[in-house]
Amino acid sequence: AQSVTQLGSHVSVSEGALVLLRCNYSSSVPPYLFWYVQYPNQGLQLLLKYTTGATLVKGINGFEAEFKKSETSFHLTKPSAHMSDAAEYFCAVTSKAAGNKLTFGGGTRVLVKP
Amino acid sequence: DGGITQSPKYLFRKEGQNVTLSCEQNLNHDAMYWYRQDPGQGLRLIYYSQIVNDFQKGDIAEGYSVSREKKESFPLTVTSAQKNPTAFYLCASSTLAGLGETQYFGPGTRLLVL
Numbered sequence: 001a002q003s004v005t006q007l008g009s010h011v012s013v014s015e016g017a018l019v020l021l022r023c024n025y026s027s028s029v030p031p032y033l034f035w036y037v038q039y040p041n042q043g044l045q046l047l048l049k050y051t052t053g054a055t056l057v058k059g060i061n062g063f064e065a066e067f068k069k070s071e072t073s074f075h076l077t078k079p080s081a082h083m084s085d086a087a088e089y090f091c092a093v094t095s096k097a098a099g100n101k102l103t104f105g106g107g108t109r110v111l112v113k114p
Numbered sequence: 115d116g117g118i119t120q121s122p123k124y125l126f127r128k129e130g131q132n133v134t135l136s137c138e139q140n141l142n143h144d145a146m147y148w149y150r151q152d153p154g155q156g157l158r159l160i161y162y163s164q165i166v167n168d169f170q171k172g173d174i175a176e177g178y179s180v181s182r183e184k185k186e187s188f189p190l191t192v193t194s195a196q197k198n199p200t201a202f203y204l205c206a207s208s209t210l211a212g213l214g215e216t217q218y219f220g221p222g223t224r225l226l227v228l
Contacts, residue, residue: 009154032214043118043204043219044157051214090156096213099164100145101172104156 002027002093006105014113019078021108023091033074034092035065086112116141118220120205125225127199135190135223137205144210146188150174151202163188164210200227
């Protein structure tokens with residue numbers, strides 16, 4: 001079975017500060033990992049994903065994430081927060097064995113302070 | 115523009131009533147998914163379909179039913195057997211061409227009980 005844990009349901013950052021959202025996964029087979037963003041009352045939008053190859057993945061809006069197999073982690077970062085980054089962020093995992101079915105973490109809501 | 119549409123945006127259900135949520139995609143995707151989102155719990159898979167006229171239960175299928183008569187459409191019915199239907203419902207679709215395919219989400223339907 002696969003699972004995802006996002007540490008911290010709420011994160012508050014100052015505008016211009018580093019954004020760091022933590023994601024740890026559990027999977028018995030090689031995982032495919034995703035970060036999605038959700039703005040209030042909207043659907044989810046893909047930020048970035050890791051399937052194979054380079055472990056540092058760059059996404060939209062200046063976000064990036066690094067796959068660390070030894071730590072079973074896929075943390076999301078952005079060097080400088082912008083007010084428009086205020087949203088909820090979800091980490092998700094799937095695998096070949098899971099047949100592309102995603103398992104989501106509980107989400108982390110980001111508040112950006114001016 | 116290609117994408118996923120969900121309707122209605124808000125839906126109210128009376129006690130003992132069945133209601134149907136619409137999901138349509140024009141992305142020519144084979145797979146479609148229904149998720150339920152509750153605060154602090156992330157997204158949970160209700161049903162999914164990888165081909166027309168076939169679908170499988172997800173993690174929380176009890177009290178829900180689906181059909182897949184056309185590739186473009188995957189309606190979800192919330193039956194009276196679902197005792198706690200108040201939630202935000204998200205539909206998604208993806209190709210099945212490879213591994214770790216991205217799921218694209220619709221804007222969601224919020225279901226409220228009167």
